Each structure stands twice: as C-alpha cells, then as structure tokens.
Amino acid sequence: MSAFPRLQRLRDDHAPALLAFERENRAYFAASVPDRGDLYFVRFGERHAALLAEQAAGLHHFHVLVGEGGEVLGRFNLVDVADGSAELGYRMAERAAGRGLATAAVGEVCALAAAEYGLTSLRAVTTLDNAGSRAVLERAGFTPAGEIEVDGRPGLRFVRALGAASHG
Structure with a gap:
C-alpha cells in the first residue's frame, strides 16, 4: 500500500502548495462554501503565518493531505479548541x-484529536445540499445534532464523541 496521500500537520513549508490548492479549487469551493475573496490570496503569506502562530498557541490544529508529488489534496482543520472540544x-x-x-x-x-490533542468531542456543520460532506461525516462516526443556518443556507450540525467508546 502506498504511503501517499499523507496527512501532515500544517507547516510553514506547506505554504506554496497550499496556495496552489486554494487557487486551483477556488471556483469548485465557491459552489458549496462562501468564496474567500481576492484579499485572501493577496495576503496569503500573512494569513499562513498567523495560522501557524495560532496553532503553536494551541488554539487550532491544522492539517493538509499531501500527495506523492507534494501537492495539497485537502485541508482538515480543528478550530476553536476549548474545553476538550473543537470544530472540524x-x-x-x-x-x-x-x-x-x-x-x-x-x-x-479524529484519532489525532483524541490521542495527540486530548480532545473528547468534535462538532462539524455542512449545508443540506452538500451530500458528499454529509456522507463523509456520517461514515466517520458523526451524528446529526440539529438543523442550523450555514451562510444563509439550511444546514446540519454534527457531533462525534472521541475516546475508547467512539467509532473509528
């Protein structure tokens, strides 16, 4: 089995590949989530440095899924870490x-959240029309926990307990 793609904790040297990922997928992402806006790309270096500082302070845990050629295939973030919980x-x-x-x-x-970061639960949100995201969350052991509005669109909030009794 190939060692790639590989999930890696976000580092400074991921910046060029991460910027390429965001640029290449901008229109694709904008179809399901609000666009980041032009300023995001203009100030990408500053934003990347700020994210790394927040990660170092334990406020968030950022990860990238890296392919064999070093390209970023995905981002997986745990944000707003507090009281044993975070949002995925x-x-x-x-x-x-x-x-x-x-x-x-x-x-x-989810495994890293429990084993490395000491978290006991995660939450996530997605829009009702994002069937792919809902399926990912459900396959990963998240359960629906109520309806919510996500950027003006109907959505669902999901939760997952972590630890010995959890899924996965």
Whole structure:
C-alpha cells in the first residue's frame, strides 16, 4: 500500500502548495462554501503565518493531505479548541473528491484529536445540499445534532464523541 496521500500537520513549508490548492479549487469551493475573496490570496503569506502562530498557541490544529508529488489534496482543520472540544472543517481538491480520501483523512484527524490533542468531542456543520460532506461525516462516526443556518443556507450540525467508546 502506498504511503501517499499523507496527512501532515500544517507547516510553514506547506505554504506554496497550499496556495496552489486554494487557487486551483477556488471556483469548485465557491459552489458549496462562501468564496474567500481576492484579499485572501493577496495576503496569503500573512494569513499562513498567523495560522501557524495560532496553532503553536494551541488554539487550532491544522492539517493538509499531501500527495506523492507534494501537492495539497485537502485541508482538515480543528478550530476553536476549548474545553476538550473543537470544530472540524475540511475541503478536498476537486480532482481528489469521490475517492474516499476525505473519509480516511477525517478518521485520521479524529484519532489525532483524541490521542495527540486530548480532545473528547468534535462538532462539524455542512449545508443540506452538500451530500458528499454529509456522507463523509456520517461514515466517520458523526451524528446529526440539529438543523442550523450555514451562510444563509439550511444546514446540519454534527457531533462525534472521541475516546475508547467512539467509532473509528
């Protein structure tokens, strides 16, 4: 079995591949989540440095799914870490979608959340029309926990307990 793609904790040297990932998939992402806006790309270096500082402070845990050639295939983030919990957010490159990579990476992030970061639960949200994201969350052991509005669109909130009794 190939060692790639590989989930890696976000580092400074991921910046060029991460920027390429965001640029290449901008229109694809904008179809399901709000666009980041032009300023995001103009100030990408500053934003990347700020994310790394927040990660070093333990506020968030950022990960990238890296392919064999060093390209970023996905982002998997645990944000707003507090009281043993965090919110999971992720996005996959269009060319890597539909291959089970997101499900595997979400499972790996859940394991890291419990074993490395000491978290006991995760939450996530997605829009009702994002069937792929809902399927990833459900396959990774998340359960629906109520309806929510996501950027003006109907959505669902999901939760997952972590630890010995949890799925995965």
